[in-house]
Amino acid sequence: MEELNRNEKIERAILVGIISTVKDEESMEELKELTLTAGVEVIGVVTQKRDTIHKAHYIGKGKLEELKFFVENQEADLIIVNDELTGTQIKNMEDFLNVKVIDRTNLILDIFAKRARSKEGMLQVELAQLKYRLPRLVGMGGQLSRLGGGIGTRGPGETKLEADRRHIQNRIKAIEKKLEEIKRHRDLQRSRRKKNQVPVVAIVGYTNAGKSTLLNALTKAEVYVEDKLFATLDPTARRLILPSGREVILIDTVGFIRKLPHDLVEAFKSTLEEVKYADLLLHVIDVTSPDMEEKIKVVERVLSDLGAINIPKINVFNKIDLLEVVLKGNEREVYISAKNKIGFDNLLEAIEREIFKDVEVVNFLLPYDKTKEYNYLKEKTKIIEENYNEDGIMIKAEVQKETKEKLKDFIIV
Numbered sequence: 001m002e003e004l005n006r007n008e009k010i011e012r013a014i015l016v017g018i019i020s021t022v023k024d025e026e027s028m029e030e031l032k033e034l035t036l037t038a039g040v041e042v043i044g045v046v047t048q049k050r051d052t053i054h055k056a057h058y059i060g061k062g063k064l065e066e067l068k069f070f071v072e073n074q075e076a077d078l079i080i081v082n083d084e085l086t087g088t089q090i091k092n093m094e095d096f097l098n099v100k101v102i103d104r105t106n107l108i109l110d111i112f113a114k115r116a117r118s119k120e121g122m123l124q125v126e127l128a129q130l131k132y133r134l135p136r137l138v139g140m141g142g143q144l145s146r147l148g149g150g151i152g153t154r155g156p157g158e159t160k161l162e163a164d165r166r167h168i169q170n171r172i173k174a175i176e177k178k179l180e181e182i183k184r185h186r187d188l189q190r191s192r193r194k195k196n197q198v199p200v201v202a203i204v205g206y207t208n209a210g211k212s213t214l215l216n217a218l219t220k221a222e223v224y225v226e227d228k229l230f231a232t233l234d235p236t237a238r239r240l241i242l243p244s245g246r247e248v249i250l251i252d253t254v255g256f257i258r259k260l261p262h263d264l265v266e267a268f269k270s271t272l273e274e275v276k277y278a279d280l281l282l283h284v285i286d287v288t289s290p291d292m293e294e295k296i297k298v299v300e301r302v303l304s305d306l307g308a309i310n311i312p313k314i315n316v317f318n319k320i321d322l323l324e325v326v327l328k329g330n331e332r333e334v335y336i337s338a339k340n341k342i343g344f345d346n347l348l349e350a351i352e353r354e355i356f357k358d359v360e361v362v363n364f365l366l367p368y369d370k371t372k373e374y375n376y377l378k379e380k381t382k383i384i385e386e387n388y389n390e391d392g393i394m395i396k397a398e399v400q401k402e403t404k405e406k407l408k409d410f411i412i413v
């Protein structure tokens with residue numbers, strides 16, 4: 001919208017990809033969505049069946065000539081390639097086609113750059129962009145200056161290149177330092193939460209699965225929801241009170257996608273660490289997606305990269321309002337509509353069961369002078385019954401192993 005207000009011309013792109021398996025076709029569809037999300041119009045798609053990427057110019061020479069014809073005929077503003085390119089490949093393609101060429105990674109980085117809102121998110125995206133640019137300075141022609149617009153600007157000379165490189169390296173160092181500070185603050189918050197024993201439930205999943213809609217519906221938080229990719233970049237944490245009255249912290253996260261740029265994962269590591277330290281993961285899956293299985297695999301791969309594969313997980317199949325069939329879940333699988341709030345009872349029950357499976361009911365007798373212990377029980381456990389008698393307070397409570405161990409001297413049978 002912003003662009004339109006500024007009266008900018010909407011750029012017209014031709015998408016280019018190599019197809020060797022069915023997955024590549026789905027990935028091309030996704031590239032189309034990414035392009036639209038970035039606010040660019042798709043005026044054509046050119047694919048080539050081949051097993052490997054052409055070393056010099058991504059697609060073969062013949063296909064490249066076909067593409068050139070297409071570009072000139074349709075007056076395309078840019079080419080978007082469905083794989084990550086080297087600087088040389090970009091340069092060769094641009095020289096031949098006379099039009100701006102960007103790759104999938106650059107496109108995703110661009111979307112992230114537009115969407116980042118928090119200071120941390122913006123720094124993380126900038127870091128990923130700089131790391132992407134650094135090895136591509138030679139090939140990328142005028143892309144540094146091109147940031148201000150202007151298609152076809154020529155590349156900088158050698159000295160300029162060296163200066164650019166040094167400038168980028170310094171900026172990378174400065175950002176990394178700032179991010180380190182933010183991370184320290186976050187670690188502190190996390191350890192505080194841990195001390196308070198409030199369990200953390202992280203919502204993860206493929207982009208556009210409905211994660212933010214779910215967080216909003218469960219907690220009435222106003223988190224930005226949109227039918228576009230990567231609506232959420234910054235982790236949002238909200239309190240959720242479960243039916244039993246117990247409390248958990250629910251965290252929304254950035255969506256995953258296949259071929260998620262490596263630099264981006266790196267840059268977002270500290271944000272994604274929230275996932276690593278969660279007590280439970282809700283993996284939200286869009287049941288209407290034709291390539292659902294593949295998306296599940298992508299998410300599981302990222303979780304494994306993050307070292308989060310061993311955290312208990314509930315698969316939350318979302319958007320069932322759009323299905324004709326009725327599906328029945330089990331302990332580790334629930335079917336919901338986040339939008340229409342269907343299936344929430346089952347979901348909350350599953351969360352409760354998973355998180356509090358280690359709790360047991362214990363009877364304590366606390367002498368009246370043990371106010372510290374009393375407050376501890378009040379805060380950390382769910383008290384079922386309290387009776388005041390001569391020797392002290394009899395308390396029946398649901399406690400976790402840790403609490404039981406801590407107050408074992410006051411347990412009665």
Ligand SMILES: Nc1nc2c(ncn2[C@@H]2O[C@H](COP(=O)(O)OP(=O)(O)OP(=O)(O)O)[C@@H](O)[C@H]2O)c(=O)[nH]1
Nearest residue numbers: 208209210211212213226227230231232255338339
């Ligand atoms: N029909 C239907 N649409 C839903 C449901 N849940 C979410 N949506 C829609 O799916 C789209 C994406 O929802 P979001 O909540 O932004 O998805 P997300 O997973 O947070 O996406 P990112 O932040 O981009 O990763 C929006 O248009 C929602 O309205 C549902 O239960 N049923």
Ligand SMILES: [Mg+2]
Nearest residue numbers: 211212231232
């Ligand atoms: Mg979201």
